[in-house]
Amino acid sequence: xxxxxxxxxxxxxxxxxxxxxxxxxxxxxxxxxxxxxxxxxxxxxxxxxxxxxxxxxxxxxxxxxxxxxxxxxxxxxxxxxxxxxxxxxxxxxxxxxxxxxxxxxxxxxxxxxxxxxxxxxxxxxxxxxxxxxxxxxxxxxxxxxxxxxxxxxxxxxxxxxxxxxxxxxxxxxxxxxxxxxxxxxxxxxxxxxxxxxxxxxxxxxxxxxxxxxxxxxxxxxxxxxxxxxxxxxxxxxxxxxxxxxxxxxxxxxxxxxxxxxxxxxxxxxxxxxxxxxxxxxxxxxxxxxxxxxxxxxxxxxxxxxxxxxxxxxxxxxxxxxxxxxxxxxxxxxxxxxxxxxxxxxxxxxxxxxxxxxxxxxxxxxxxxxxxxxxxxxxxxxxxxxxxx
Amino acid sequence: xxxxxxxxxxxxxxxxxxxxxxxxxxxxxxxxxxxxxxxxxxxxxxxxxxxxxxxxxxxxxxxxxxxxxxxxxxxxxxxxxxxxxxxxxxxxxxxxxxxxxxxxxxxxxxxxxxxxxxxxxxxxxxxxxxxxxxxxxxxxxxxxxxxxxxxxxxxxxxxxxxxxxxxxxxxxxxxxxxxx
Numbered sequence: 001x002x003x004x005x006x007x008x009x010x011x012x013x014x015x016x017x018x019x020x021x022x023x024x025x026x027x028x029x030x031x032x033x034x035x036x037x038x039x040x041x042x043x044x045x046x047x048x049x050x051x052x053x054x055x056x057x058x059x060x061x062x063x064x065x066x067x068x069x070x071x072x073x074x075x076x077x078x079x080x081x082x083x084x085x086x087x088x089x090x091x092x093x094x095x096x097x098x099x100x101x102x103x104x105x106x107x108x109x110x111x112x113x114x115x116x117x118x119x120x121x122x123x124x125x126x127x128x129x130x131x132x133x134x135x136x137x138x139x140x141x142x143x144x145x146x147x148x149x150x151x152x153x154x155x156x157x158x159x160x161x162x163x164x165x166x167x168x169x170x171x172x173x174x175x176x177x178x179x180x181x182x183x184x185x186x187x188x189x190x191x192x193x194x195x196x197x198x199x200x201x202x203x204x205x206x207x208x209x210x211x212x213x214x215x216x217x218x219x220x221x222x223x224x225x226x227x228x229x230x231x232x233x234x235x236x237x238x239x240x241x242x243x244x245x246x247x248x249x250x251x252x253x254x255x256x257x258x259x260x261x262x263x264x265x266x267x268x269x270x271x272x273x274x275x276x277x278x279x280x281x282x283x284x285x286x287x288x289x290x291x292x293x294x295x296x297x298x299x300x301x302x303x304x305x306x307x308x309x310x311x312x313x314x315x316x317x318x319x320x321x322x323x324x325x326x327x328x329x330x331x332x333x334x335x336x337x338x339x340x341x342x343x344x345x346x347x348x349x350x351x352x353x354x355x356x357x358x359x360x361x362x363x364x365x366x367x368x369x370x371x372x373x374x375x376x377x378x379x380x381x382x383x384x385x386x387x388x
Numbered sequence: 389x390x391x392x393x394x395x396x397x398x399x400x401x402x403x404x405x406x407x408x409x410x411x412x413x414x415x416x417x418x419x420x421x422x423x424x425x426x427x428x429x430x431x432x433x434x435x436x437x438x439x440x441x442x443x444x445x446x447x448x449x450x451x452x453x454x455x456x457x458x459x460x461x462x463x464x465x466x467x468x469x470x471x472x473x474x475x476x477x478x479x480x481x482x483x484x485x486x487x488x489x490x491x492x493x494x495x496x497x498x499x500x501x502x503x504x505x506x507x508x509x510x511x512x513x514x515x516x517x518x519x520x521x522x523x524x525x526x527x528x529x530x531x532x533x534x535x536x537x538x539x540x541x542x543x544x545x546x547x548x549x550x551x552x553x554x555x556x557x558x559x560x561x562x563x564x565x566x567x568x
Contacts, residue, residue: 242550246552
């Protein structure tokens with residue numbers, strides 16, 4: 001059962017992991033490794049090596065292959081949660097779990113310049129309600145805050161089980177707005193542009209961290225990818241999310257093997273335990289065996305009986321563990337999905353998983369041969385004579 | 389003396405001007421070819437980028453008769469996609485267009501450096517299929533046709549999503565069931 005649970009969690013974790021982003025054809029960022037680009041643009045881990053200039057972004061989206069594009073801008077934070085600047089299109093274009101869209105649980109999308117939409121976990125941990133004020137900190141772990149420009153919670157997203165849950169979403173213009181009086185990483189002293197004036201300024205961003213892109217036809221993706229990678233004005237990288245996810249999983253996959261290893265060890269200990277029990281029961285059954293023999297059973301029958309016992313035990317334990325596993329899954333599935341964002345699929349076993357049962361029972365039979373053979377030899381002349 | 393200083397200054401200026409141009413060099417690994425597969429509707433596109441070393445055994449510009457023959461032979465081999473890969477028969481795929489070329493990339497960085505060139509074979513095949521869902525396995529005869537090759541890095545995209553494969557000579561196929 002442990003083996004099967006581990007298997008279930010392993011395959012489900014992989015599925016959830018690859019489901020983090022779907023229907024985005026390309027992610028473009030500054031020239032970097034595909035894994036890093038994926039990590040910061042989708043998983044909000046780590047940072048961009050460089051930003052993309054707005055001019056390059058406009059160049060990219062003016063290509064005929066591009067159907068839609070969502071720019072994102074990262075770098076600021078709020079109480080340990082990443083702040084992401086983006087456009088309203090993010091809510092309709094970002095898809096997860098094979099095409100599910102982000103849904104607003106409460107409130108509405110970004111409307112005003114100082115509106116913010118919170119991910120489900122952010123709200124859960126910080127206890128925000130619609131209309132609450134909120135201050136964004138400059139950088140990821142600095143004490144300088146954008147106190148002069150407070151934001152207002154306008155919407156809260158439904159739980160998705162993706163990194164979006166941990167994200168504070170604002171508009172691209174807002175990111176630009178809070179940095180109006182800032183230069184080279186610090187606020188210029190004495191300078192404070194009033195909010196009314198900022199609202200009237202041209203807040204087109206000068207640079208962004210990355211772009212999510214959808215193309216008109218899948219057949220054009222590689223052409224666009226090559227064009228971006230060879231773009232001579234600025235070193236850029238374009239990656240296919242699925243390809244990068246798989247590369248990343250190959251790195252994480254070591255843990256997967258460890259899990260499999262642990263479950264195999266567990267199966268072994270189970271088998272050894274079972275044999276030990278049959279062995280120790282042999283002594284107590286000497287008279288029983290003797291009676292069988294006296295009734296006319298051949299030693300082969302004794303051998304068969306013990307193996308039958310092993311078969312029944314292993315078969316029943318497989319059946320019971322399956323029932324138990326499914327019961328557990330049905331009870332725990334919503335909870336695991338809510339807390340860890342891993343959707344464990346409850347479906348019948350695959351052929352591979354069923355074959356595990358067959359191997360387990362075969363192994364049990366094989367290993368029960370040891371006590372059975374011992375009984376076979378002993379039963380030939382043992383127990384008939386009563387020793388006092 | 390002043391003239392010499394001026395010359396030195398000019399020299400620096402010159403280097404600075406030279407540095408202005410963007411210089412980028414594509415990565416290139418011998419033994420590893422790249423393949424992009426894209427599927428949309430009933431169309432499937434294959435796009436191969438194969439290092440010259442894998443195909444003809446050299447990457448300099450073919451000048452001798454012997455080398456030119458080799459390149460032409462290779463191009464002829466690539467012309468028939470069946471020498472490179474095969475699709476399941478019941479998918480009913482028909483080749484609609486193909487494009488084969490030899491890309492010569494030269495980087496003569498400065499005169500004092502040795503000239504370096506990397507030839508790359510480019511092949512693109514476009515199919516339209518009667519039953520594209522039937523493509524569950526793509527076999528690569530490529531490794532047999534070109535013995536110097538050892539690996540293909542595949543980027544794969546369809547409406548289901550994108551994924552990647554690494555194909556090597558000892559298991560020359562990819563399984564695409566559920567991915568189209």
